[in-house]
Amino acid sequence: MKFGKRVRALRRATGLSQEAFADSCGLDRTYIGGIERGERNVSLINIAKIAAALNVPAVDLFEFGDE
């Protein structure tokens, strides 16, 4: 899913590894990896954690640039 690619792009833009980013989110590294591969059905609470760790509003995670 596009959401995972968007998270990956934003996470890479911060310069953080998956592990450092996962720590910042308070989530597991393998879970972040699964999100970035589009394998996880992420819920609002974790969407909010990810957005907070990226210091962006949640809406930015859904800006896929093709809609």
Place this chain on the structure above:
Amino acid sequence: MKFGKRVRALRRATGLSQEAFADSCGLDRTYIGGIERGERNVSLINIAKIAAALNVPAVDLFEFGDE
């Protein structure tokens, strides 16, 4: 959570009742009610169903107008 209020506003703008909207989403009416009250931790798959039923991109569901 703001997400639920946003869903409610967009759903009401369509003129659909919770029940008719839930049918359109393929979800239960009580679940839609819970979402609109901010009581449900909605996941990406259901976010996508709701956006599709509203005929908007998912990003619109996160446009809270205060960020």
